[in-house]
Amino acid sequence: MKIVYFAALRREIGIGEESVAPPADLATVAQLLDWLKSRSPAHAKALSAPRVLVAINQDYAGQDSAIAADDEIAFFPPVTGG
Amino acid sequence: MDAVKLVVTAEDFDPGAEIALLSSGAGTSGALATFIGLVRGGTDGVSAMTLEHYPGMTEREIAKIIAEARSRWALERVTVIHRVGRLLPGERIVFVGVAGRHRAEAFAACEFLIDWLKTRAPFWKLEETAAGERWVESRDTDDKRALRWEE
Secondary structure, eight states: OEEEEOHHHHHHHSOSEEEOOOOTTOOBHHHHHHHHHTTOHHHHHHTTSSOOEEEETTEEEOTTOBOOTTOEEEEEOOOOOO | OOSEEEEEESSOOOHHHHHHHHHTTOSSOOEEEEEEEEOOOSSTTEEEEEEEEOTTHHHHHHHHHHHHHHHHSOEEEEEEEEEOEEEOTTOEEEEEEEEESSHHHHHHHHHHHHHHHHHHSOEEEEEEETTEEEEOOOOHHHHHHHHGGGO
């Protein structure tokens, strides 16, 4: 599973992407987030921000969305373009 | 010529050339509306900003927003150009242009496109100030403007 981070999350965690192999019983984004928070204090802090948006394979997803081993899952703050 | 032009680039664009493109060979269009976003100068000592994006998803989201606009209004042409990278005050960030039959739909579609772009397309602004760098926070006013189009 490929995890990518953008903007403030990327800066706080200190990496833009990482390959992870979460336990097979993790089924949803919410469960994946909890698991990722255990990877380091920086992960825990960044991923606990009040609003963290998620995309699965480059489409917006939600906390309850299902995850798969070959997904690209992105976490990022609310967007500020335009 | 394609009816839709969508570009995410570090390069500047030429507004005149983009307007000329939107109006060239316009068949049934009677109105052309454009919006250009600039890096605001003189606010809180911001000396530059850097636009970050999610290559691939950003283009996909903008394409979806354009498709939504075209489902709501009869638009002959749509152009969206969004810059990324480091920009200085006064520099152009974004161009939105639409050609449609009448001004009401051209104005509405143009405003819709920039409102949804601001709240949905994955871009993030990092400002440089004398006190250091800071990420621009998303604004409730932008969310409210985007929500107007949900009705």
